[in-house]
Structure formats: structure tokens, C-alpha cells
Amino acid sequence: MCQTSQHEHKHVENVEVVSNVEIAPRVWMVVLRAPKMAHLLRAGQFVHLLIDEYLTLRRPFSVCQIRQDEICIMYAVVGKGTELLTQKKTHDESMSVIGPCGNSWPHPAVGSKALLVGGGLGAAPLGMLAHELFEAGTDFHFIQAGRTDSLVIGRGFHESIRRDIEFATDDGSLGFHGLITEPVKNSLQSGEYSVVYVCGPEIMQRAVVAVCANFQVATYVSLERLMACGIGACLSCNVATKQGPQKVCVDGPIFLSEDLEFDDVARSSIH
Amino acid sequence: MTLLDPQSINTRISFAGLELCSPLTVASGTFGSGREYADFVDLAQLGALTTKGVSPVAWAGNEGARITEVSSGMLNSIGLQNSGVDHFIHHDLAWLQSHAPEAKVIVNVCGHEIDEFARVIEKLEDHHGVGMYELNISCPNVDNGGMSFGTDPKVAAQVVERVRPLTKKPLIAKLTPNVTDIAEIARSVEAAGADGISLINTVLGMAIDAHRFKPILKRKVGGLSGPAIKPIALRMVHEVSRAVSVPLIGLGGATTGIDVVEFMLAGATMVALGTANFKDPFATDKALIELKEFCALHDIENVSDLVGALKEI
Secondary structure, three states, X not given: OOOOEOOOOOEEEEEEEEEEEEEEOOEEEEEEEOXXXXXXXXXXXXXXXXXXXXXXXXXXXXXXXXXXXXXXXXXXXXXXXXXXXXXXXXXXXXXXXXXXXXOEOOOOOOOOEEEEEEEHHHHHHHHHHHHHHHHHOOEEEEEEEEOOHHHOOOHHHHHHHOOOOEEEEOOOOOOEEOOOHHHHHHHHOOOOEEEEEEEOOHHHHHHHHHHHHHHOOEEEEEOOOXXXXXXXOOOOOEEEEOOEEEEOOOOOOEEEHHHEOHHHHHHHOOO | OXXXXXXXXXXXXXXXXXXXXXXXXXXXXXXXXXXXXXXXXXXXXXXXXXXXXXXXXXXXXXXXXXXXXXXXXXXXXXXXOEOOHHHHHHHHHHHHXXXXXXXXXXXXXXXXXXXXXXXXXXHHOOOOOOOEEEEEOOOOOOOOOOHHHHOOHHHHXXXXXXXXXXXXXXXXXEOOOOOOOHHHHHHHHHHXXXXXXXXXXXXXXEOEEHHHOEEOOOOOEEEEEOHHHHHHHHHHHHHHHOOOOOOEEEEOOOOOHHHHHHHXXXXXXXXXXXXXXXXXXXXXXXXXXXHHXXXXXXXXXXXXXXXXXXXXX
């Protein structure tokens, strides 16, 4: 298995809002016209968006889909920045983005099969990975979970990846009734997977990593941290790894789970 | 009257005996060691590049959330995380020497004890590419050292006196605003041999998450930076400029070229952009263009003429 893929040469691009709609309770999707960024971004990377000139800091967002010159971002409304983002109107709003930021998910070796495990909004960037794997002809299975069916946000991804997605919900309103770890365990018992890609709330990622450890399968997690610069300078997004302190913004956001000191991850996660 | 061409403005300044191409620098900790911004900024075009804080050995920095945005600014609690002076020499300084040999470098030096400042400077002294040292006696985010050195005029002077014999390069003392009388601290470090003073470091602040009944930062307090602190910084630069004769680096919320002008009028010879770099990695380039346009508009041929040129109302 190759290590996570590093990319260089970030740039700043002024992007135009193509659409911006609420797709689930408190979850929105904004589509930005960003011709240069769209052609450089790889699944797992993020963009650092200046939502409003009156904010002091940019906000990092993962990308869930590329459509020619456009990038699609699913976001939960969690604070002042994302509240302001919901107010951006189509075509008359321009924003500055820095990107592509961070590393991307490495693709598995030819002929091997991947398991994609997305919890809540974490399914969004995995949607882009699923599309990349589909285009590359790599076999994979995609499991998504959420608290309830309306919060399983990547249900529509099956169209572009032309395969069924397996679901799990806490309340049983869609797919398996219970935690995502159960269908993950069931899949891994087949022994056909060589790599697992997981993205979602950190507590869910930790639980999935614990399951994967029993099957000795390489597992990549995707971490989220508050960050100021997004380009490796400010050290806000520090994470402890077995190789020493690393930065989520440039060394991540994708990490091989066995490289992380997960106790530290729990302490410093976003609440 | 014919307006001056902004391109004809002389932006050169001299600071503590060094000739620099512009009065602009960056605030320590906001610009890495320059390498992180090399995709965006020509480092040699900065008057000087101020590095992150460097300690004798690696420091892990603080646990928990390290930043939070507040009105017109941000709080940070990084805790001077760095890989130590040896790593800095072999990675950061070596990179700068091969990729931006023209850049003038100010190395920010920190320590938990007074002797630790000396250990860093002793290791750096023989290496080319270090233009000046900035003594960090003002960081609010570490338990030992940091701000505690800079709040007592005697201790602040002791740090400068300890390292003064170790170098002929300019020594700058970076002061904290979290004191009652910053002019007294400034006079004290000047008397101890500082060649320049930079001010202000961040303002001690706090943010609370009401819904969780908890402070946002694990250490409860952090350093406030950004436009929110600019009026405090301008006041202190003005006050200190009247108390000492060494040149000043003004910083604290400076974002635009007009902000740079304001700090220079208040008495700063150089001005550092800090938090502004996070929002706009081109902030220093833009500020320099705006500074030249301002000078052209006001018929000022030499940017250095702005220093201390504040008039009475």
C-alpha cells in the first residue's frame, strides 16, 4: 500500500457561487465555479475558503464532487462562518479559496478491493473518492451511516458510482439499525478487502479503526481540526503521530490509522 | 503638482544598522519559517522574514484546541511548538539559504529559562543567513518563561544582558502588552543593550463556550491577535517611541498598507503583518503596493519619512 499522496503548489483562486441549497436539516451544498482548482483537486484534499471579508480566518472544507469546472462542498451549519456561507447567493457572490490543501487518499493496488466507511457528513469526501475509484476501475464497497435517514447525506452517490450503497442508521430508519461498526465487521469478515477508508466524526472513526485492527487491514482516517493558515505555518492543527507532531493541513488530513497516537487524537478533537 | 509614480517610491529603510528593501516583515509564528508561504510570496521582497520561535530543544506545544476566532480577531494557544534549534538550522535555515538566499531573516528566540536564550543564539551565531535575533520575552501561552520575562523590567533586562555578549548582530526585544507601563520595560531593555524593540505580542484573552459551560482553550487563556488589537498596539508603539531611541517594529492587527502607514506615523520603523497572513497569503505584497500608493498620493518620496511623522491635532 502506498503512503498518502502529497501535493505541492497551492494557489489562491476567486470562485463564483453556482448554487447553494439546504440538502438535509442544517446540511447545505454549495457549488463553486473554480476552473483551476477543480482540475487539481484529488479526493481527500480540502479547500480553505474565505467566506466573508469580515471574518478573521478562512474555513477548511472537504470537497465531495467535481463537475467539470465546479467543485461541490457539503457543509454542516455549525457556527458563524457556516451561517454566513448559507447566505451566499448564486452568481453574485465571489469568494477566495486557497487550495488544493492537504494530502489525498492513495488508491489501492490494481486488483484489490477497498471498503469506504462514511459517517454523517464524512460520507461527502468519500463520495469523491468513490467516483475516483469507479473511474479507475477499482472495485469497492461503500457503507454510509447517520443518526437518521435524512442525515445520510450521500444517498445520491450511487448514480455516479453505479453500485448500491449499504446504509446504517442509529434509529433504523434506513438500512441497518445500529452502529456502522456492525456492517463494517460483516464486510471485513469476507476477507476480500485490502484497505479501508474511513471519514466521519472522530469517535466513529476510532470505533471503525478498532474493528479494522482485528482484521489487520490498512485503514486510512481523515482528521478535522481548527486551523488558521491551512498551509502549514501556524501549527494550530497539530496531531501527535508515531513520527512526532504533524500538521493536519499539510501532512493530513488523511493518515494511516496505525501512525496516529489515537489517545491524543481523542484529547484534541473538535467538540 | 504632478503625482509621484508609486513605482518610484523609495521603500528602503535602515533598521539597527541593516539596510532593508522595505519596512515590512511578518509576526513570528504566523509565517512558519517562510517556506510555507513560498508558493505565494517572494521572500526576498520582504524587508525581513521573522521566523517562528526557536528553542534549544523541541517543544511540544499545547494540547486541545489551539485557536478560536473572536470578533475581529483570534485567540491562539499554540504554546511555541517547534522542533528545536538544531532542526531549525538543518531544515528551515538550510532551506532558506538555498531557496531564498537574499531574504533577510530575523530569528525569533525563546526559552523557558534565561540560559536557554543563550543556548539558541550560540548555536545560530555561526550560521549565515541570520540577520537579527528577536527575543521572545512576551508569549502568553507557556508556563515557564515567555511572558513572565517581559512583565518585569529587571528580568527583561537580564535576558538581553545574558545574550548581548554572544552576538554583534542586532538584538530585538519583543514586548508584551500585558503590563501596566510598557515604556518602562522598553527603557529597561534598551539600557540592557537591545538594538531594537518589537511590540506588541498578543493580548491575553479568553473565550468561553456558553453552551458547554467551558473555556474554549484548555489553558483557559490565549493570545488575542488581529484587527481587534490594533488600537492597543498603536497606542503602545507611540508611547514607546517617545521613551526610547532604538528603532521599533510595530505589530498588532496590521493588515493593510494604510495600517502600515499608521504604525510608522506612530513611530515604528518596521511593521509586521501577522494574523493578516492567515486570511490572505498575499497580505504582505498587497500592503507594500498600498504603502507605495499612499506615499505617491501624499508626495512622499521616501517611505522612511513616515517614521514618527504624526502631527498634533
